[in-house]
Amino acid sequence: MTAPAIADPAVRASGVWKVFNEGLPNEVTALQDIDLAVGQGEFVSLIGPSGCGKSTLLRVIADLTEPTQGTLEVAGMSAAQARQAQRYGIAFQQAALFDWRTVRRNVELPLELQGWDKSRRRARAMELLEMVQLADFAEHRPWELSGGMQQRVAIARSLAVDPPLLLMDEPFGALDEMTRERMQNELLRIRQETGKSIIFVTHSIPEAVYLSDRVVVMSPRPGRITDLIDVSLGQRNEDTREAEAFFEGVTAVREALRGNPSSGARARIGEV
Numbered sequence: 001m002t003a004p005a006i007a008d009p010a011v012r013a014s015g016v017w018k019v020f021n022e023g024l025p026n027e028v029t030a031l032q033d034i035d036l037a038v039g040q041g042e043f044v045s046l047i048g049p050s051g052c053g054k055s056t057l058l059r060v061i062a063d064l065t066e067p068t069q070g071t072l073e074v075a076g077m078s079a080a081q082a083r084q085a086q087r088y089g090i091a092f093q094q095a096a097l098f099d100w101r102t103v104r105r106n107v108e109l110p111l112e113l114q115g116w117d118k119s120r121r122r123a124r125a126m127e128l129l130e131m132v133q134l135a136d137f138a139e140h141r142p143w144e145l146s147g148g149m150q151q152r153v154a155i156a157r158s159l160a161v162d163p164p165l166l167l168m169d170e171p172f173g174a175l176d177e178m179t180r181e182r183m184q185n186e187l188l189r190i191r192q193e194t195g196k197s198i199i200f201v202t203h204s205i206p207e208a209v210y211l212s213d214r215v216v217v218m219s220p221r222p223g224r225i226t227d228l229i230d231v232s233l234g235q236r237n238e239d240t241r242e243a244e245a246f247f248e249g250v251t252a253v254r255e256a257l258r259g260n261p262s263s264g265a266r267a268r269i270g271e272v
Helices: 054-061 079-084 103-113 118-131 147-158 177-194 205-211 238-242 244-257
Strands: 011-020 028-038 043-047 069-074 088-091 165-169 197-201 214-218 225-231 267-269
Touching: 011 054, 028 054, 028 225, 043 054, 043 205, 054 069, 054 165, 054 197, 069 079, 088 147, 103 118, 103 147, 118 147, 147 177, 177 205, 205 238, 205 244, 214 244, 225 244, 238 244
Parallel strands: 043 197, 043 214, 088 165, 165 197, 225 267
Antiparallel strands: 011 028, 011 069, 214 225
C-alpha cells in the first residue's frame, strides 16, 4: 500500500523490508515493502496480530535496528541522524526506570547525557513532572509508585529533550483497564499540550481507535500494511467511547484485521 502524499512528514518509510538472519536456514522476513508517511502532529497507531512486525517497524524508525532494504527518514534526516540528534523520545511497555534514582533524576537522565547543568536539568524535569501531574512525587523512588504513575514518569522522560516525535510500544499493555483508560486520556492531554507526532503500537482495537487520527493495519508475518483507517472523532472524552462513530471505527479495524479491508480509498470514520 502506497503511503499518502504528506508534505514535510515527521516520518517517511519507503519500501522498507526487515529480514532477520538473511541467507541462513532460520531466515525470517519481519517486514515487507512498508510505505508509510506520518504527518507533523499526527497520532498514528500500528495494530496487527502478534508477530506481525509492529514493534520491529518502531525499532527501525528509532534506528535500534537497520532495515534490510528501503529508506527511512525521521524529521527530514536519516533514522541514524535523528537518533543522534535526539529527534524522538521512546516509551516501552515496561517503564524501565532506575530504582536507585529519584523520579526527578530519572526524568533528568537524557538531559545529563546531553550535558545540561544541574539547575537547568532540575527545572526541566519539574516542568515535565507538573505536566504529567507527578510533581509531588519528584523525590520518591520508582518502586514507590503505581504502574500507571511509573508510565507517566517514563513519558515525561521521553519528552525531556523536547523531541518532535514520540514512539510508544504498547506502553499501557500491562495496566488494568481503568488505569489504561486514564492513561489514554493523559496521553491525549499531553499530545494536545505539546503538539507531538506520535506513533503508537497496540494490540487493542478500542485503544487504537480512541487515540488515533489514523490506524495502520498490518498483516500477519511478513508484516505488510493492508489498510489505513482515518478516524475523525473530534475532542475525545468519556462520551467518545459510547459514540456510534467510535463503534464504527472499532468495527472497521476489526474487519480489516480479519482480512476485509475498507473498500476504495482509505476508510474515514466519524465524518459526516
